[in-house]
Amino acid sequence: MSAPPTSEFDGVVVAVTGAAQGIGRSVAEAFADQGAHVAVIDVNLAAAEATAAELEGRGGRVIAVQCDVARQDSVQSAVDQVTEKLGAIEVLVSNAGITRPAMIRKMTLEEWNEVIDVHLNASFYWLKAVVEPMIAAGGGRIIFTSSSTAQNGSVGQVNYAAAKSGILGLMRSAAKELGRYNILVNAVAPAAVTDMTRKVLTDPKFGADPAKTILGRWAQPDEIAPAYLFLAGRGAGFITGQVVSVDGGSMMVR
């Protein structure tokens, strides 16, 4: 009898932030199905534990780690816990996110800071925390999560658009700086129906029109996950500093 096929992700240590639900959960599931050891990292520990329990037994080990990505000490503590329980992080998927939409005239400084903290500052905290171990290990993959909002802008979302644009600048600069260490840094710009977007995408009063994607529909989170797998895999070994839009072509239709 021939040996069962092995995956290139067998035993690879993957950390996914915001993995309790939505796109992050689908990404964690996709890596778990490929035999990776996966850290389901989220501010919501109960939800992260429930997700980790569902993914346990798919392939490698799966653990839940509580972390508020908006706090540098919490990010460092999460990296320490993952390293202790699974080993050094080889693939980081920075995905946790929130929205705090409001028109400029009504947006509070708190709403601005909260979104910048959870997206942009968090991306820097994660970068800082994983770079030294990745250099020591001889390389790694870092995949950030941006948005088409970074390029298009969005009414009522100056905070979110600024954070997601900032992530692209950070990603490109990190790619240039870290290439010499065999650390590849990229971003995915997704569009899918999740708790974050359900209201805006499905309530006609917000005017979201599936026809604004070339494919004429919105995606489900599990249609986004393969892009993260690709960017983490051997096939993407010569790709760095790029943003992959998984948005049904909506960027082209607007």
Ligand SMILES: NC(=O)c1ccc[n+]([C@@H]2O[C@H](COP(=O)([O-])OP(=O)(O)OC[C@H]3O[C@@H](n4cnc5c(N)ncnc54)[C@H](O)[C@@H]3O)[C@@H](O)[C@H]2O)c1
């Ligand atoms: N859904 C889309 O269409 C879309 C489009 C563009 C970009 N994105 C981005 O994709 C990512 C995932 O979004 P989603 O749609 O799956 O959202 P979601 O709301 O379904 O999931 C977000 C997850 O992040 C976690 N989280 C929030 N704040 C956190 C914090 N401070 N620390 C740790 N975890 C935290 C939440 O608990 C949740 O599990 C986000 O970065 C989002 O901005 C989503």
